[in-house]
Amino acid sequence: MCMGIPMKVMSVTPGYALCLRGDNPTDAPVSIDMKLVGEQTVGTWVLTFLDSAREVLTEEKANDITNALKAVEQALFGNGDVDHLFADLVNREPELPDHLKPKASDKEN
Numbered sequence: 001m002c003m004g005i006p007m008k009v010m011s012v013t014p015g016y017a018l019c020l021r022g023d024n025p026t027d028a029p030v031s032i033d034m035k036l037v038g039e040q041t042v043g044t045w046v047l048t049f050l051d052s053a054r055e056v057l058t059e060e061k062a063n064d065i066t067n068a069l070k071a072v073e074q075a076l077f078g079n080g081d082v083d084h085l086f087a088d089l090v091n092r093e094p095e096l097p098d099h100l101k102p103k104a105s106d107k108e109n
Contacts, residue, residue, distance in 0.1 A: 003069065004047040004054065006062035007032060009040050017053070019046065022066065064088070 007019035010029055017040060018029040033052040034040060045062035046053035057065070071082040083090050 002049050004049050004065065005069070006045055006057055006065045007048050007053075008062075009042055009044045009046065011042060012039065014039075017046075019048070019053075 005021055007021050007030065009017045009019050009032075011018045012034075015033065015035055017032050017034050019032045020027050020029055030048075030051060032046065032048055034046075035052075037046060037053045037056050040046065040053075040056065045057040045059055047055040047057055047062075047065065067085040071085045074080075074082055074085075
């Protein structure tokens with residue numbers, strides 16, 4: 001299984017960018033291939049797979065994915081206290097995605 005890692009662009013060169021996972025300046029930047037998403041500006045968030053950017057993200061989406069990855073890591077170590085990582089989902093009623101909702105023509109029958 002391959003998991004996408006959100007990374008923030010710190011500097012750019014043609015076709016590549018040095019990126020950090022999160023805002024931790026003590027981490028070593030990683031050279032990320034940007035050919036699939038095009039040139040990006042410093043501060044842009046991208047979803048990376050195997051050192052290649054596959055999608056440009058909003059900061060909010062990058063945070064959501066990062067929190068989900070933290071929850072997986074905590075679960076691997078037996079810590080089930082992950083509600084704080086999914087604040088947008090806690091106390092929310094589940095909703096079907098649009099493609100699973102009944103169509104108006106289905107309701108008439």
